[in-house]
Amino acid sequence: MSATASAETATAEPHPLLRKLLSKPYPAVMGVLNVTPDSFSDGGQYFAPNRALAHAQRLIAEGADIIDVGAESTRPYGGARPVTAETEIARLTPVLRDAVALGVPVSIDSMKSEVAAFALDTGAAIVNDVWGLQRDAGMATLVAARNVPVIVMHNRDKADPAIDIMQDMLAFFARSLEIAGHAGIPRGNIVLDPGIGFGKTSDQSKIALARLDELKSLGLPILVGASRKRFIASVGPAEPEERIGGSIAAHLLAAQRGADIIRAHDVAEIVQALRIMVAIEEKR
Template sequence: MAKATGYQLPTSRPHVMGILNVTPDSFSDGGRHNAIDAALTHAQAMIDEGADILDIGAESTRPGAEAVSLDDEWARLDPILAPIAEMGVPVSIDTYKAEIARRACAAGAVIVNDVWGLQKDPAMAETVAEAGVHVVMMHNRLAADPDIDILSDIDRFFEKSLGLADKAGIAREKQILDPGFGFGKTVDQNFVILNRFETLKKHGLPILAGASRKRMIGAVLNVETDDRLNGSLAVHMTSLLKGAAIVRAHDVGPHVDCVRMLEATFLERTPS
């Protein structure tokens, strides 16, 4: 497999990762972009709004979603990956299957976003290393357990993922961590993570925050999925202030505006 073309995630400023789900059943935008033309149009729209990265997924990871076969997942991705990669913005592939990751990287993806942190498919770590791409290692659980210390659980999970990455030869500068808002966690645990988000920096790696339109927001604001923009912005801007390097969002334009305002506010300035 050919190596990726030397992409390196800049860490000098926050990045907005736009979400493109080419699935019929994703929790928020399922079915809206699963036609080829619609997917390409939405990808270009997110780029025009200022997306730094596009994250493309073809299997819903919402609770209760049915598993998708490798062939079906690839059939959704194959027509769009290369054309989107040619649009000039780094492409991330949202998958936990090593073979999908391998094909996607060959088509131009430069980030593998694995919601199981290299721990689901035993071939994933070596696949990422061989491709020479970045990897997002997300914390996940099969089910929420309100009685555990979620931060300690995340630490243990990350240590295993980091060990797999290092053993496979994934360069440290290619590794990204994600605490996995909404994945195998209670609402309260999600807010524990947000409140202590800065502790995730102990690993010395960029952190991705992905809370866009999730249940933790609906639980507080009592609004449906499509009305969770304000809450998404609040969680993501808090995450950035506590050290996140990337926010993963459905609504790219508003996130880009808020990131720019944060940069303008907290950029060091010489008093006049």
């Protein structure tokens, strides 16, 4: 990315919704709502519409600023079953409108422009694309036309332990920003996500977190979703539901290195940790 482009990014006027979300003294918190039968983190606990809505209500009560709704498992460790856009939409239909009515901005976690369009029509306010505008050619056009914030996540088809993961991310984001620019997406509408666990070894996920501040050179907000990810278990064996402590540690470090949004399953614990971090920092 050129110095000129970087400067333009740094001075881009944020989308009004992003400006509001990022105005807090600590990162905004995105609560995860999986309406899938095969999520790595919750095993389909919220696949039933009534349970999904109840969980969304709980996430909001615990302090979630955004609810991220996904209807296709994209778990990064293999075994996820791809589904059609029609299946995603069928899973979202009995849940999404009621989730939007709860009053907190809803993001749609999908790599398919058809699904994203349905969700935006139903009231979702943010698109969360785990392939960073590079998998579905229609996604950038849709986001530009709707003038909504978009989360651009780094991803790879498979991990390669031999690569420099930071250079790979920077090259990937340069391509995503080029696609966004050609489509007419304002830079102030874009959030970058390093994609912890996606197309990365456990060590590469740790590197991405440790060197997160390097992505800030792109001048865009950063979202980090390290919640319950496998790299935590590489330090000490633990099943996904047993990784809350590791999730908190990773997210606090991410906040200190410039993360603007934290995507989490365990919202109450993360919100408490962030508030305590800020309260302690204020006493320095």
